[in-house]
Amino acid sequence: MKPIAQQNVTFDLAAIRARLRSSDGPRYWRSLEEVARTREFTEFLHREFPERASEWIDGLSRRHFLKLMGASLALAGLASCTRQPAEKIVPYIRQPEELLSGQPLFFATAMTLGGYATGLLVESHNGHPTKIEGNPEHPMSLGATNAFHQASLLDLYDPDRSQAVLHQGQISNWEAFLSALNDSLQTQERRKGVGLRILTETGTSPTLHAQIGGVLKKFPEARWHQYEPINCDNVHGGAQIAFGQIVAPQYRFDRARVVVALDSDFMFAHPAALRYARDFMNARRVTAGRSEMNRLYAVEPVPTVTGSNADHRLPLRMSEVTNFAIALGAELGVGRGSATNFTGVSDQRFLSAVAADLKTHRGQSIIIAGETQPPFVHALVHAMNQALGNTGTTIHYTASAESNAGNQVQSLRDLVDELKQGRVEVLLILGGNPAFNAPADFAFAEHLKGARLAIHLSSDRNETSALCHWHIPQNHYLESWSDARSYDGTASIVQPLILPLYAGRSAHELLDALLQSHPRTDYDIVRTFWQSQQRWNDFERGWRRTLHDGLVAETAFPIRQVELSLDQITRAAPRSAIGHLPSAIELSFRPDPTIWDGRFADNGWLQELPKPITKLTWDNAALIGPATAQKRAVSNGDFVELEASGRRLRVPVWITPGMADDCVTVHLGYGRTRIGRVGRRAGFDAFILRSADSFWSGLVTLNKASGRYQFATTQGHMVIDSAEREVYRAGTLADFLAHPEFVKESTRTPSAHETLFNPEAQLFDSPRWAMSIDLTTCIGCNACVLACQSENNIPVVGKAQVARGREMHWLRVDSYFSGELDRPGMNHQPVPCMHCETAPCELVCPVGATLHDHEGLNLQVYNRCVGTRYCSNNCPYKVRRFNFLQYADYHTPSLKPMRNPNVTVRWRGVMEKCTYCVQRISVARITAKNENRPIRDGEVLTACQQVCPTEAIIFGDLSDPNSRIAKLKKHPLDFSMLAELNTRPRTTYLAKLRNPNPALENVA
């Protein structure tokens, strides 16, 4: 297509705003150009879309695609060149206990992220882990997981993982390393370890803590440093100010009626996010005959998962959030700021409404500050919660689960200082990637060279490995023993499911090498530690019980009584509101919602996962609001240069409605340079701009730079939705209570008799499978998308293919904006196959490759599919996905054991789509038949349902009137997407309910 010529851009945001305000404007919208409908603005905002791309499939992009396929998806040049050795297939002579071929086993283990553990149950087929689920017994999982947990499976099988011990970049071995280490250690032992330094990430492992304790005992002058780029320094600092000690606030969202999130993404990026999301949404659901909902206010600079679910969301820069906190404190009579420091009419109104709401819900509210806010905000929030009587009811305090909680930035600064002075002789870096993610002003990578012997334990050969003398491959958590605590203190044993795939070691084994000349295995180390704890009278019984349950019973921390020191808080608070130069731009850093701090950058599943709200894949961007974009005359894909203290970053812009004005957010973790094939050349490195002083935010100058960049989004493509399109339904709690049938009455559902066929005919037997998705409780966290990908062997296609509109996710999370341009509401809608009873796709398939089974499932027969794609054209929901090229990797050996053996790996040229996890239904059907009983309600969990933190997805048998699904379908909020087409979808939705504050109704 002829690209629309770039012209002088004139902006007409005023027109957009007017249109959104006017009653005939669209109620849901996604793309600014659609709302604007002016030609100039169309062109202004339009340039990111695929029609602008140079779309010739040229050699370069093809090569790039192949390269991407290499690591997490396809291409195994080497493997395909070597002939596989002849193997004999023989049955087990001694059948391993409990192992029945074809029957999966589940093992309890735990994964840590940011140091904090989440209990997992991992499915294992013939000895190789294939799927990760949450452990329902674990208090921080309750059966749910997030996208990171799901994707960690791919990390295990990543062909680009580090596979061998490296010495100065050359392949070496563990024994050679040990002898080299011992030489240095002997010197250190004589000198009491004065030159020995250990750098770890945030740790909660009791065993590791004990081991480091042992090392420090043997080498009294040695030091232990901790650093992780996404840390809780501010939370710790706040507790230190408020209580004089580091404690962890434990929130009870199930008890709170009013929640105020001050830049806190507690439903997604908090160590206890899974639990908190569940608790919060349980207090929000009105489906179970409840008529009450909690209310969430969010004040934040950039739309987060939590903010997108708020009843009222106020976009403010991070410094303004701080001001807001001070002003809120003043309203509540805490701190010494005054509310008048805080200006702005509508903001003032927001502030008073929040304060009033909080005051009427004393003891039933929560104010929570994010880890990005400075310590005194946390301290102030503790004081406000105390003043509101929340402490002890909705919040209590316990010890922190971190082994060595403190200030990590300071800890790293100390280490860098010592490196500078050349005092570090042996530096042991256990995990992490400080050369990439340390604050830029530390110049860690440069000073790392000052260490005489630097050893890096890491699962991939990253930027830090390249600078260390020794690199030891680290075992994945699914192939090594360890232990860890979760946010509430509950300890779990990390249990491996498979022998190490490569010559890796765990941190425990490496530390043991410092203590003993013949290091023990990690199993012995962990087991011996727990034996020494003397928790159980019969150790063997207790140990087995613990491994089976996935957690050490009764290890959650007891409530700690703490004394609030108002004096300290007052002293820490700034005298006046933080000012803002109108010319300056405030840059804020965030962990990336898909690759976190960069550790998952080589994970294709996460790279291709569309980020919540922006729906970007494979990239980060400088996120700015429409007003700022207008002021700076930049549009999507334009490069800008951000400069802070002489450090510059050239990064393209992505306009995000809901961003605060005069601020820009860049997600961390992209722009990795030493990485496997997947993460190479993805995104832009925001760590370049991050310094210890501007750890979460800082002032930068923003200048338009030359050049344009093409993003790959899965949904940005000019999306608009008007209320007449019966796609998304929402209302307020008040509406619903006053008029419960409001959804049904505004839906044009054709009568069952509008058919040429006998409407009374019973088309389907029992069971009749169906799904219900609650739009109120869906938080848009993406866990379901990845669970589906993992369960159903869905391939990764790479950025170029996503840009072409060929992503393969069977389940997508659509997101729509509603309301005003600068303060939009945000709405998420997971869309799997609707399994229509009168499915349009089936009618048009010439070979009958898609058809219904007797249970009402819309099936896709891959073997029969010839790939006309007519079914997709005729699908009004566009949930079908096509293998335009050979996307699935048939060759890479390490990926083969990862696949779900019960799901076909699809080949090029066939259509695929959500099957309602038909393989899980089959398992349940076979089990039920063997036991001569019907399938129980809740026995079949689809992958998306099982993973959902908020239980927004319910699946079951419609023909059983007592099933949960049958009851949900009768709920007045139940609606079908595009009901008027008479496709009779089996997947239906419960309309979204908001609970706005009447005092603010027309503000947000």
Add this chain to the structure above:
Amino acid sequence: MSSSRPTSTSGAPLGYPTELIRSDSTYESVTDTIGAIVLTKKHPRSWLVGFTIGFALLMLFLVAVAWLLLKGVGIWGINIPVAWGFAIVNFVWWIGIGHAGTFISAILLLLHQKWRTSINRFTEAMTLFAVACAAMFPLLHLGRPWLFFWLIPYPDTMGLWPQFRSPLVWDVFAVSTYFTVSLIFWYIGLLPDLATLRDRARTRGKQFWYGTLALGWRGSAKHWQRHQMAYLLLAGLATPLVLSVHSVVSFDFAVAILPGWHSAIFPPYFVAGAIFSGFAMVLNLIIPVRKIYHLEGVITPRHLNNAATVMLATGLIVAYGYLMEAFMAWYSGDIFEQFMMVNRTFGPYGWVFWALMLFNVLVPQALWSRRVRTDTILLFLVALSVNLGMWLERFVIVITSLHRDFVPSSWGMYVPTFWDWATFAGTIGLFLTLLFLFIRFLPMIAISEVRELVAEHKEVKA
């Protein structure tokens, strides 16, 4: 061929060109003029140039198909939601072009339109080649093209049959039947001419090949009588096919629920569009050929005038179709239909729609003028515009409808790739190659039928 009405040569009403054949033509001159092109005359340089271009494009086609089979349909620009792209656009376009031949041969034969005689052979050949080009696309566009035969009902060991409710299965029948009948019709018409060539050939090779193909035609009265009967019967068979093929092709769209496709007007509107584009292609081919091979005596201005008139008439039907689509979108009150129309006209592909309006509706209005209808250059340009316009029409129907349908989150854009264009250009190459070979080796005008015209001419004179 029996004809009850003499062909008029004088008293032209309103000064329209009426001559079907130059008045001084004789049996000998007709046979010589047409037969010599194949047998004796040296072919002009323009033939070589044209053939070379066509053949080069054909080679490009082979490369494109090889790459396609190697990599998959992902080499094209298609995606979700636009799962059908150039392949289907081209399919419908070619099959539309393939309508003029049979329309001219069969329907006009049954309607005793004598003017068809000079151009029917050529247009039948054009039909065959166009349908051959068209038929390749539905096969190539399959995700797994080597399994195309699953669309054909055959006793499969698994007891599987095609899904007969799908219009794609109807397509298989419609297109294959049409191709078969067109081929037989064309070949039967060729028989007497092949015999003429056999008799006039001077070399052993030509005598052998034309003799074999002539199936022992001796020109006996019995031969003629049976030939005429078969020809007439086949014309009767082919006539409904002209209407059915494109109706069935239109079902590919009309049966779907997609706004922009789901429309009851599609069958007649598609048939009219097909004849429209078919005649345009006939004119685009015949005007240069007539000039190069000096066939003005056989293909007279009257032929051009009549073809142009048919084009104008069908063009108006097509324009009515466009109007009705827009009207029904509004009148239905269906928001999706209404949005489709707005998006079609003012969406990202709006310029395609307006180009279509220009080429297909506005430009053909020039045909109201007799001067345009008889001026070969102007007529050639109008026909070109219609061919382009009809291709754009299929683009609008297929791609603009698909790219934004019901759920806005799934909207997308379609951008053709190099391989999309290569495949399209490649089929043009195949078409041209076959056509130039046809001109080189077979009589492009039905000698026997033109001689019949001469006979009638003489009778009238006498």
